[in-house]
Amino acid sequence: MTQEQVLAALSNVQEPDLGSDIVSLNMVKDLEIEGDSVKFTIVLTTPACPMKDMMKNASVNAIQLLVSKEAKVTVNFTANTSSVRKDSGAVLPRVKNIIAVVSGKGGVGKSTVAANLALALSKGGASVGLMDADIYGPSVPIMFGVRGERPKMIQQGEKGLILPLERYGIKLMSIGLLVDEKNAVVWRGPMASSAIRQFVTDVYWDELDYLVIDMPPGTGDIHLTLMQTVPVTGVVVVTTPQEVALADAKKGIAMFGQAQIKVPIIGIVENMSYFTPEELPDNKYYIFGKEGGKRLAEEYDIPFLGQIPLVQGIREGGDKGIPVMESDDAITKAAFEHFAGVTARSIAMRNANLGATRVIEVVA
Numbered sequence: 001m002t003q004e005q006v007l008a009a010l011s012n013v014q015e016p017d018l019g020s021d022i023v024s025l026n027m028v029k030d031l032e033i034e035g036d037s038v039k040f041t042i043v044l045t046t047p048a049c050p051m052k053d054m055m056k057n058a059s060v061n062a063i064q065l066l067v068s069k070e071a072k073v074t075v076n077f078t079a080n081t082s083s084v085r086k087d088s089g090a091v092l093p094r095v096k097n098i099i100a101v102v103s104g105k106g107g108v109g110k111s112t113v114a115a116n117l118a119l120a121l122s123k124g125g126a127s128v129g130l131m132d133a134d135i136y137g138p139s140v141p142i143m144f145g146v147r148g149e150r151p152k153m154i155q156q157g158e159k160g161l162i163l164p165l166e167r168y169g170i171k172l173m174s175i176g177l178l179v180d181e182k183n184a185v186v187w188r189g190p191m192a193s194s195a196i197r198q199f200v201t202d203v204y205w206d207e208l209d210y211l212v213i214d215m216p217p218g219t220g221d222i223h224l225t226l227m228q229t230v231p232v233t234g235v236v237v238v239t240t241p242q243e244v245a246l247a248d249a250k251k252g253i254a255m256f257g258q259a260q261i262k263v264p265i266i267g268i269v270e271n272m273s274y275f276t277p278e279e280l281p282d283n284k285y286y287i288f289g290k291e292g293g294k295r296l297a298e299e300y301d302i303p304f305l306g307q308i309p310l311v312q313g314i315r316e317g318g319d320k321g322i323p324v325m326e327s328d329d330a331i332t333k334a335a336f337e338h339f340a341g342v343t344a345r346s347i348a349m350r351n352a353n354l355g356a357t358r359v360i361e362v363v364a
């Protein structure tokens with residue numbers, strides 16, 4: 001077997017999202033051949049790639065079919081998370097992808113989804129941060145059991161910067177840890193905007209594959225301020241299958257799609273899709289209607305990222321400071337892992353097809 005033969009065989013293996021083969025995409029590295037054994041590494045665009053097994057099987061088949069039946073093939077994986085950010089001098093310079101988690105309406109589980117998305121991406125092997133920018137109802141301090149903790153500071157040149165906390169393998173910062181909760185709720189307009197701007201620029205985020213931002217609910221000034229301050233890679237829209245939530249989700253989609261804003265939408269995730277009682281894990285009750293989020297994604301031709309069930313453990317975990325991704329509820333964890341995998345893929349596709357998102361300029 002020669003390197004040329006093996007590479008020619010591997011040029012039949014497609015990267016399904018990027019629409020080309022793994023050799024042309026420069027994803028095959030460290031190819032070693034010794035007698036019958038072939039070893040190489042596939043460099044993925046995200047560690048959380050759910051297509052790993054498919055690409056591995058296709059590679060083994062291609063080599064055994066086209067080069068040698070006797071070949072013993074070892075495929076290793078590594079990832080170089082894709083990014084389109086070129087504004088390295090700007091805010092959050094070491095963060096490859098910035099994901100804003102939004103909802104049209106309050107209470108649909110945006111914070112829960114953001115927190116468990118961050119944890120699921122991290123468990124898939126990525127370095128992840130979670131920024132709770134929900135100035136009117138920061139929930140990360142309670143969801144991660146860090147209420148009242150005082151973050152440390154570091155000095156960078158003249159400036160003191162706030163260091164994120166670390167919990168369950170991710171970096172974490174909440175505006176709720178920095179401002180007085182009782183005051184923040186009455187802030188409006190310029191005060192809230194300046195607090196958010198300061199929150200983004202005064203926290204030191206180190207190298208990250210993904211920074212997940214838990215945004216305030218709805219669509220308003222704060223969203224515009226954030227989009228003006230942070231070059232967001234794309235937004236994940238959280239909705240429940242209920243008509244009222246879907247109507248508000250449409251407003252969110254419309255806002256981010258506006259010509260002046262134009263932030264790509266990574267996809268829609270449906271939360272509280274169905275209720276599953278703990279003692280009957282195979283039963284599904286569609287309390288809020290069935291597949292409303294999925295239909296919305298189809299209607300707007302936006303990727304559908306997954307369905308998260310309504311389970312008591314999610315609420316209990318959130319209240320106890322132990323998110324469900326840290327529990328032993330395998331079924332719910334699998335739903336979040338699937339969602340995180342599809343989201344990571346959707347981001348890789350977005351990065352392959354679109355340029356960087358520019359920080360928006362709002363013309364008064």
Ligand SMILES: Nc1ncnc2c1ncn2[C@@H]1O[C@H](COP(=O)(O)OP(=O)(O)OP(=O)(O)O)[C@@H](O)[C@H]1O
Pocket residue numbers: 103105106107108109110111112113134137139216217271272308309310311312314315316318319
């Ligand atoms: N899939 C779910 N199953 C059970 N409980 C859930 C689920 N998703 C969210 N919850 C619970 O619903 C409540 C609201 O969730 P969460 O705070 O995440 O919503 P939100 O949309 O971020 O709200 P806000 O309007 O404050 O931004 C919380 O108590 C949370 O634990």
